[in-house]
Amino acid sequence: MSQSQPRPETSEPPVFSDYAVRDPEAFTRNMAHMLEHLGKAASAWVEPRERGEIDDGPISYGDVVTTLSKVGEYWIGDPRRAFEAQTKLMAGFVGIWTRSLHRMNSPGEVSAVPTPVADKRFTHEEWTKNLFFGFLREAYVLTSDWAQTLVDDADGLDPHTRQKAAFYVRQIANALSPSNFVLTNPELFRETLEQNGENLVRGMKMFAEDMSRGDGTLKLRQSDATKFALGENLALTPGKVVAQNDLCQIVQYAPATDTVFKRPILISPPWINRFYILDLNPEKSLIRWLVEQGHTVFVVSWVNPDARHADKTWQDYIDEGLVFGLDTIEAATGEREVNAIGYCVGGTLLAASLSYLRQRGDERVQAATFLTTQIDFKHAGDLKVFVDEEQLGEIEKAMERGYLEGTRMAAAFNLLRSGDLIWPYFVNNYLKGREPLPFDLLFWNADATRMAKANHLFYLRNCYLENRLSRGLMDIGGTRIDLSEVTIPVYNLATREDHIAPALSVYEGSRAFGSDVTYVVSGSGHIAGVVNPPARGKYQFWTGAPPSGDLSFEDWWTKAEETKGSWWPHWQGWIEAQSSERVEAREPGGGHLQPIEDAPGSYVRS
Structure with a gap:
């Protein structure tokens, strides 16, 4: 992700009522119900692990730490190099902060605000108009780009380690996007307040159901499975x-x-x-x-x-x-x-x-x-x-029963396009509380x-x-x-x-x-x-x-x-x-x- 050329934008002060709880009593009650469903999801996740029935995958978190440590070793191995990398990041933050202060102090003036990149996560107008959410978006884009650059510019990495490091950084960046959290996503925040948190109750109920369906592994629903049946509206060729x-x-x-x-x-x-x-x-x-x-x-x-x-x-x-x-x-x-x-x-x-x-x-x-x-x-x-000697050993251990669970392979394929196949559905299903639409390809x-x-x-x-x-x-x-x-x-x-x-x-x-x-x-x-x-x-x-x-x-x-x-x-x-x-x-x-x-x-x- 990269910043594009700035464009004029009129800064408008936020309307406080848009970010205020409508019914405190209903909101509190719904938060309690949300936590109840979240607890059920946590139990569904913990129980099979306590019984030793499943291992986490497809990503080995130990391998993530080991791989990214090799990138870190390159940068901290030379103080001057590390200082230059940090300076570049801080200079970017100073630029964002300066623009934000100017917009805050001159709300009636037309100021230069970077246009969001073509990213479906940041299409809501508040990502540009609102000072707080605009700052979050710009800071996220800057930090993600900077982290990817650290991988690209790290010398001495073998091709496989570099590929893994770039992949892991991309997964972390996708997971930490401000669009994935209620408090940092203006659309989610407004919906939650308008519905007094009912969206989170529905969402956490689905989250618990999907965790239970996956026997401790989140079986993310990407389509309304009730709308499809083989021989009825799929696989119909005689x-x-x-x-x-x-x-x-x-x-x-x-x-x-x-x-x-x-x-x-x-x-x-x-x-x-x-x-x-x-x-x-x-x-x-x-x-x-x-x-x-x-x-x-x-x-x-x-x-x-x-x-x-x-x-x-x-x-x-x-x-x-x-x-x-x-x-x-x-x-x-x-x-x-x-x-x-x-x-x-x-x-x-x-x-x-x-x-x-x-x-x-x-x-x-x-x-x-x-x-x-x-x-x-x-x-x-x-x-x-996902394939090297160490990870093959982990995969073999996971197949003690003679096979690898399909959910593990499905998770690996979804991770290849997590920005399209995981996080949009996480937000839609579990934070907005909306059932996914029926889509035959995603059902398959x-x-x-x-x-x-x-x-x-x-x-x-x-x-x-x-x-x-x-x-x-x-x-x-x-x-x-x-x-x-x-x-x-x-x-x-x-x-x-x-x-x-x-x-x-x-x-x-x-x-x-x-x-x-x-x-x-x-x-x-x-x-x-x-x-x-x-x-x-x-x-x-x-x-x-x-x-x-x-x-x-x-x-x-x-x-x-x-x-x-x-x-x-x-x-x-x-x-x-x-x-x-x-x-x-x-x-x-x-x-x-x-x-x-x-x-x-x-x-x-x-």
Whole structure:
């Protein structure tokens, strides 16, 4: 955050009645009720910790102290350097104080007041007009910028420590924003007085409920969950579960055209959250759109693992997931040639499986599409903050029951965008006392799944920590994975604002394959950039030359061609170029497999 150029502003004296308690008796009573609910929340937090049932996470507070201490060591190691840093901060405060005094002493004059940066937290007019709240805002922006600069300018830090320090400083700054507290947020303060604190009673009641729902971990409500149900207003594309095993169900969708492409599609979704992100509703559903284009679509619906799945490895997820899906497709349609789509970590698994299966003589996947998938993890973004040897040890301890709770992963993903996914909801829910609005995407986001111990540790170590996949060093079941031997056509989609699989990281991963890769960047982020139906006319996408060792991402981006709208039709043109032959439409099971239940199936509800 940075200060912008000053603009004229007329200082108006505050109206005291706006900041006075309306009904002292009601206010006192409501404060007592608020404390009662807060006590229930505290009990829900303490009890499982006293029983030793949960550990705090995903951030290790010891690691925060250790990391930021390394930054502090650089600055206090040289008195002159420390003095200059402190002087810079104090000079900024003096400037804010001087402007505030001038406005206070000359309320009728037009004075220079810095315009707030484009920040949704500070849109209320009192952040600019009111002397007190304006001072708080300016002081917060100044201090946050200064703290971030200390990290950026600290020499001698290794890249991982610097990345962690910057991340932790950002989390602290987001948490300490004056917009997050009743007494320092003018809008909250006025609402609290106008309602005599009833907003805090409602909010703390929700806070206690959410703490209890999370069994001692705050399960922040981001959407009204009562407004959604799978099979009723989510995941509506018609289909059947045509096969299942201990690890997954295979869903085949009913055709919507008289003829279909000869090659079926197998979708490998992430096992973090649920596959119905690709089938949210009829207007947003990628799965429905694929069916309407004439594709026979099969989806792997992963089980929500428990202690029984603790020892399931990546080899199991390939053999009992993707290979099981390929076998199901062959049994239902008679086809051996398949086009595969992998999303996020489901795409990472698909990439590894291409080499794994090829070396075993299985070349049924003839073309592969990757959606926001990382294969090279050198530039993997802020998720790397949670992965080093010490933190892997802590994660392993947290999986003593054979799995990692989904709430821990959900918290980690929310922290990546805490300014959007945590604190606005904290303020709205618990301080304003308002129920969140129904939003299908955030309902899905909160529908977290557990992580099987062996599978998750393998993923974190081999990908995030040691970056083995792209370097040809990953071993699965005694098979060395070498993506340079994968020569099938590849379509690799990144998104411009992705905080999980950055576009640079996806680009670098494209170079690992032995074939020319069609690399595409979509507008928006990890979800919205993928789930972008053509009918909505939103965003854009960029195309360019195949990634190569001679072409950097920056050069690719400079020369890329922008096209308005969704990337879906571009992909359809690409996949038709691989195989355009069509056959009669296929019903789920094809008369060879007996459907088990209607889509989306029971595993996605577990």
